[in-house]
Amino acid sequence: MECSFCISYVLLALPALALRTSGAGDNNGTSWYRGCYNFTVLDNWEPIFQASNLIEPATCAKHCLQKSFDLTVLLSGTECACANETKIFWSLSNYNSLLSNDTLLNTSLSKSGNPMAGGNLSLSTGCISRCFGIICLLYGDGKSKVAVYQTIGPYxxxxxxxxxxxxxxxxxxxxxxxxxxxxxxxxxxxxxxxxxxxxxxxxxxxxxxxxxxxxxxxxxxxxxxxxxxxxxxxxxxxxxxxxxxxxxxxxxxxxxxxxxxxxDPAPTALEVKLVQIAEQIPSCIPFNVDETSPLEKVFLGIDYNFKAFVAMGIELNFLWHFSDDNSTHSSQSLQNCSEYQQLDCLLDTVNHTFQHEGVYQVTVNVSNVYDWIQKVIYVAVVRESLSSLTFQSKSGYNVAVGENLTLEMGLFTTIRQLLAFDITFEPGMFHRHTLGDHSPAFESDSHLQLMEDYGLQNCTLRVQIFHTYSFSKPDL
The missing domain is CATH 2.60.40.10 (Immunoglobulins)
Structure with a gap:
């Protein structure tokens, strides 16, 4: 199908009004097909849309709708044009019964600025029925009859x-x-x-x-x-x-x-995850590790859950290896999975408890008859530790009113997220501070300032506490 856009020069003559017969359409706009009309071409012109074979009215209607027209006019079996009708047409057809609908359509078309502007149409019964299989629709005869359809229709x-x-x-x-x-x-x-x-x-x-x-x-x-x-x-x-x-x-x-x-459903995009809650993650590692590599952190003696899953694959075999004790685990995914079991078919879980401190490898291999894939993750195993608590004054034990008292607390711990400390400066002046990983590094109120110094591989926690007495008290 080929489309062409041309400038049309058309002059239409006003013929005698013809009566509409049954099946000739509906000028009131309640049906897709509007009717068959007479027109006379007095000068050469070219249609807006052409097709090499019999064109469907729906094809013309869609084309004209995309161009923001209200009507499509089928000139013949292979040619159609687009036209507009204004709100005046609808209002007059509803309220002025003395003026025939085809005359109103003539007036609307002449004001629309479309390629047929300036002419008049009148109802006719001479359009040609052309068939697509068992369905037949009306077309213009390519000479003096045109079939008019709305661009909005049930196509x-x-x-x-x-x-x-x-x-x-x-x-x-x-x-x-x-x-x-x-x-x-x-x-x-x-x-x-x-x-x-x-x-x-x-x-x-x-x-x-x-x-x-x-x-x-x-x-x-x-x-x-x-x-x-x-x-x-x-x-x-x-x-x-x-x-x-x-x-x-x-x-x-x-x-x-x-x-x-x-x-082919070979295993792809293997991921291995360690399932943990915050209380089961060491706050630091007390030995040297490569911080540039991804590293999971776990405690000794706790049963941890590992998950491996792939993006696709069927009839999968999962093989696990833990280097701390050279243990292995193997399993097969569910077979013939239903639509609601797809995730289970691509997933395997294993529980493991580490018994020795250090950095170890967890290796997962996933295979089927099509291919295999493997991934290694590194796990740092740490003891739960809390020791070496110290507490001292950095500014002596005699301070003047209004002068800062500086205290320093130190301890060694890998479970910082589980700890809190309480401090009482004097009766009624009590403070509690949580040392969790998400606690603020700086906290202040009118009596207490607290700063912390702590790192991933530095498990020694130092806390400095600043306090100012606002009135004199005997030595405690």
Whole structure:
């Protein structure tokens, strides 16, 4: 189909008013087909839209709607033009019964600025019926008769295709979502022939999955003109496929393609995670480690849960190895997983308790008949420690009123997140401070200032406390 946009020079003569017969359309705008009209061309002109074969009225209507026109005028089986009608046309047709609708349409077209401006149309009965299979619609005769349709009608305006899967795998079902909508809801008569709203209440969707296999579905159109379907398909061989979807509702059709790459379900994108709560994570590591490498931290003697999962794969074998005691664990994923078990099919969990301090490797290998993948994570194993508590005054034990008293507390700990300290300066002046990793490094009020110094590989915690006495007290 080829589109061309040309400047038209048209002069239309006012012919005698003709009577409308049954099936000739509806000038009041309640149907898609508006009617058949006479016109006379007195000069050479070219149509807005041309097709090499018989053109569907829906194709012209969609083209004109995209160009913001209200009407499409079928001049012949292969030519159509676009036109506008104003609100004046509708108001006059509703309130002025003395003025015929075709005269109002003439007035509207002459004011619209479309390629047929300046001429007049009158109702006629001489349009030609042309058929698409068992469905026949009216066209202009290419000489003096034109068929007028609204650009808004119950034809398929657009469809969209979406793959409901991150990756499509062989031997595994996937879903294709097909959605579409009509240019207007199916509420009124079409206005031509025996075709009515009930005939357009469904859409025939034909899906070509490859060169040999296809599916055909009857999809119901909702009251607002929307339709959707989610067929499921399985490819048995890997490769690149072009899925073609054709939606047809008797007066129109839309075609859409989507490409899909089908892969053998080999395990891919392996991730290994350690499941912990905050209380089970050491606050520091009391020995040298490579801080530039990802490192998990755990305590001695606690049973930890490790999870391994892949992005895709079927019939998976998981093999675990823990270097602290050279222990291994193996398991197979669930077989023949349903749609609701997909995560379980790609996941394996193992519990392990470390009995020795140091840095160790956890290695996971995932394999099936198609391929294998492996990942290593490093784990620093730390003892729960709290020792070497010291507390002293840095400014002596005699201070003047208004002078800062500086105290320093020190301790060695790997469980800082579990600790809190309490300090009482005098009766009624009590302070409590939590040493969790998320506590502020600087805290102050009218009596207390606190600063902390602590690092990942420095498990010695030093806390300086500043206090000012506002009145004299005997030595404590």
């Amino acid at each position: 398929i305006r657009a469809i969209s295709l979406t793959l409901i899967a991150d990756q499509v795998q062989t031997r595994k079902p996937f879903m294709l979502e097909v959605c579409g909508y009509l240019a207007s809801p199916v509420e009124n008569a079409i206005g031509t022939g025996p075709l009515n709203a009930a005939d357009l209440s469904y859409v025939l969707v034909k899906i070509h999955w490859d060169s040999t296999d296809h599916s055909t579905l009857n999809v119901t159109v909702t009251s607002n003109g929307f339709f959707s379907s989610s067929p499921v398909w399985i490819y048995s061989e890997p490769g690149s496929y072009l899925i073609t979807v054709l939606a047809d509702n008797q007066i129109s059709q839309e075609k859409k393609n989507i490409s899909v790459m089908v892969l």
